[in-house]
Amino acid sequence: MFGKITILTAGESHGKALVVIVDGFPAGLEVLPEKIDNELARRQVGYGRGKRMEIERDRVQIISGVRHGKTLGSPIALLIENRDYENWSQIMSVEPADSEEEKREARPRPGHADFAGMLKYGASSARDVLERSSARETAARVAAGALAKGFLGEFGIRICSHVLSIGKVTAQKPNDYSPEIVEAIDKDPVRCPDADASGKMIEEIDFAQGKGDTLGGTFAVAVLGAPPGLGSSFNFEKRLDARLAGALCSIPSVKAVEVGEAIEQSRLPGSKAQDEIRYESIRLIHRLTNMAGGIEGGMTNGEKIFLKAYVKPVPTLTRPLSTVDMESLESAVAFKERADVCVVPAAAVIGEAMVSLVIADAFLDKFAGDTIRDVRVSYKAYLERISRFWKPPRPFVLKPFDGDS
Numbered sequence: 531m532f533g534k535i536t537i538l539t540a541g542e543s544h545g546k547a548l549v550v551i552v553d554g555f556p557a558g559l560e561v562l563p564e565k566i567d568n569e570l571a572r573r574q575v576g577y578g579r580g581k582r583m584e585i586e587r588d589r590v591q592i593i594s595g596v597r598h599g600k601t602l603g604s605p606i607a608l609l610i611e612n613r614d615y616e617n618w619s620q621i622m623s624v625e626p627a628d629s630e631e632e633k634r635e636a637r638p639r640p641g642h643a644d645f646a647g648m649l650k651y652g653a654s655s656a657r658d659v660l661e662r663s664s665a666r667e668t669a670a671r672v673a674a675g676a677l678a679k680g681f682l683g684e685f686g687i688r689i690c691s692h693v694l695s696i697g698k699v700t701a702q703k704p705n706d707y708s709p710e711i712v713e714a715i716d717k718d719p720v721r722c723p724d725a726d727a728s729g730k731m732i733e734e735i736d737f738a739q740g741k742g743d744t745l746g747g748t749f750a751v752a753v754l755g756a757p758p759g760l761g762s763s764f765n766f767e768k769r770l771d772a773r774l775a776g777a778l779c780s781i782p783s784v785k786a787v788e789v790g791e792a793i794e795q796s797r798l799p800g801s802k803a804q805d806e807i808r809y810e811s812i813r814l815i816h817r818l819t820n821m822a823g824g825i826e827g828g829m830t831n832g833e834k835i836f837l838k839a840y841v842k843p844v845p846t847l848t849r850p851l852s853t854v855d856m857e858s859l860e861s862a863v864a865f866k867e868r869a870d871v872c873v874v875p876a877a878a879v880i881g882e883a884m885v886s887l888v889i890a891d892a893f894l895d896k897f898a899g900d901t902i903r904d905v906r907v908s909y910k911a912y913l914e915r916i917s918r919f920w921k922p923p924r925p926f927v928l929k930p931f932d933g934d935s
């Protein structure tokens with residue numbers, strides 16, 4: 531999936547466990563299970579989640595690639611058990627089963643992988659498709675993303691996210707992403723930085739739930755402290771905006787991604803749609819606006835990376851939509867599955883993980899090394915070379931390192 535970093539997830543929604551194998555991180559990176567668990571817990575919360583998240587208390591088991599709290603440079607395997615498996619052990623058993631006894635889900639749900647997947651994989655029950663296409667898989671991605679976040683933290687790069695809208699309720703963006711603001715966002719039930727809007731979003735979710743309906747919305751992901759020059763405009767597959775958009779769009783139910791203020795930009799004349807370049811002795815080269823969202827020509831330009839993702843409403847409804855029974859070809863209502871009402875707050879946390887993986891990969895592409903120390907030496911040399919023009923914004927500075935003079 532990525533260049534330097536490769537990740538492969540496995541696991542069904544109600545199977546025994548989710549597994550992810552991550553390769554490409556240098557040796558010597560600190561990895562603590564509690565930091566991964568913290569990210570997993572952030573994915574599980576959010577007003578509007580369903581009963582499943584009350585059952586699961588995701589905890590990571592580090593299976594390989596880490597010794598005494600540090601990466602070895604070898605593939606890292608992470609495992610997250612599905613607690614709900616004990617209720618599904620028969621339905622999800624890997625042993626051969628009597629197909630007569632099996633309850634077939636033959637009425638595919640609109641908005642899901644059910645229909646196309648049944649045809650593609652020759653499945654008579656949507657269960658064979660939905661177990662893997664379910665967003666439960668994203669817990670594995672969040673675990674992998676936690677490694678990327680930890681790696682970027684070593685270089686003073688921080689990633690955060692928040693909800694921008696749910697249904698018709700829109701929030702004000704925060705002025706900055708100070709640690710206090712980021713903490714407050716995480717404490718908010720819908721991960722919204724605007725308290726007024728947050729209250730209205732909760733009302734909107736309650737209202738939708740009361741009608742047996744669901745809601746979508748938008749979330750933002752911001753990256754602070756990334757140096758100019760990550761990504762490339764010389765190879766189309768390395769263009770960072772394209773890679774970030776693809777990574778965010780790979781999150782189930784994310785249907786569009788906006789880089790910076792692209793929608794507004796598209797409506798403006800060219801003279802008003804760019805971020806003019808300034809120099810001043812403290813901040814060095816910088817921009818007064820950030821419509822480009824920190825990416826120009828497929829590369830970071832040293833400003834904050836800012837991305838928005840558009841999430842469609844959850845497709846499984848307690849009042850199911852019409853479909854066709856795949857056995858009789860008669861009209862039917864879609865089968866019901868336990869479902870969330872609104873997943874935008876959780877999707878934002880998954881967005882952080884995906885963005886972290888892409889940025890870490892682009893960072894390692896530019897500052898390759900087999901050990902964290904090698905990467906650090908390379909990054910320091912680059913910062914020195916560009917020091918007339920750009921420096922990391924405070925307080926996002928390199929962590930002190932025992933090899934530093």
Ligand SMILES: Cc1cc2nc3c(=O)[nH]c(=O)nc-3n(C[C@H](O)[C@H](O)[C@H](O)COP(=O)(O)O)c2cc1C
Nearest residue numbers: 641642643665782783844845846869870873876877
């Ligand atoms: C965190 C998260 C939780 C989700 N939970 C549900 C759910 O409970 N029920 C549901 O129908 N869809 C849920 N979805 C959305 C579906 O996974 C998604 O719409 C479906 O797989 C089809 O993919 P697509 O929307 O990208 O086309 C969830 C998505 C995310 C990101």
